Amino acid sequence: MTDKLPTDYQRGLLMKKTLAAIAIGMTAFAFVSGTAAAAPKSTSVILIDEANFAGDAVAEGLAGKGCQNVSQDDMATSLELFGGPITLWSERNCKGEKLVVTGDVADLGEFGFDNKTSSIFMG
Numbered sequence: 001m002t003d004k005l006p007t008d009y010q011r012g013l014l015m016k017k018t019l020a021a022i023a024i025g026m027t028a029f030a031f032v033s034g035t036a037a038a039a040p041k042s043t044s045v046i047l048i049d050e051a052n053f054a055g056d057a058v059a060e061g062l063a064g065k066g067c068q069n070v071s072q073d074d075m076a077t078s079l080e081l082f083g084g085p086i087t088l089w090s091e092r093n094c095k096g097e098k099l100v101v102t103g104d105v106a107d108l109g110e111f112g113f114d115n116k117t118s119s120i121f122m123g
C-alpha cells in the first residue's frame, strides 16, 4: 500500500516522457518528410523560405544526385544540408551564378544568394 503512490507517480512520469518522445519524433519526421526516403549517406537538402531555419516557413526537400530544378523557384533563404557538398545555381538546369555549400546555411543573403536558388547540383 505504501508504495502505491510512488508507483503511480513514476508511471505518470514515464507516460509524460513517452508522449514527449513521440511529439519530438513527429516533429522531426514532419520536418524531414521531403527527404525521408533518402538513404542515410546520400546527399539531401532542405530549402527554407526564411532565415535561421524557421520551422513554420515554407520548405522544400531534395535528395539524390545530379542537377535538379527546385519546385519553389527563388524561395530558399536558409538551408539544411545532409551530406554534400552541393552547388546552388541561380538559373534552372544548373546555370547562371553558383554557390558551393558544404554545410547548413542560416542566411543565404550573407553569400548574395537570398531568394535566388533555381536548381541544385548534388554530387
Ligand SMILES: [Ca+2]
Pocket (backbone or CB within 6 Å): 048, 049, 050, 074, 075, 076, 077, 115
Ligand atoms: Ca525566402
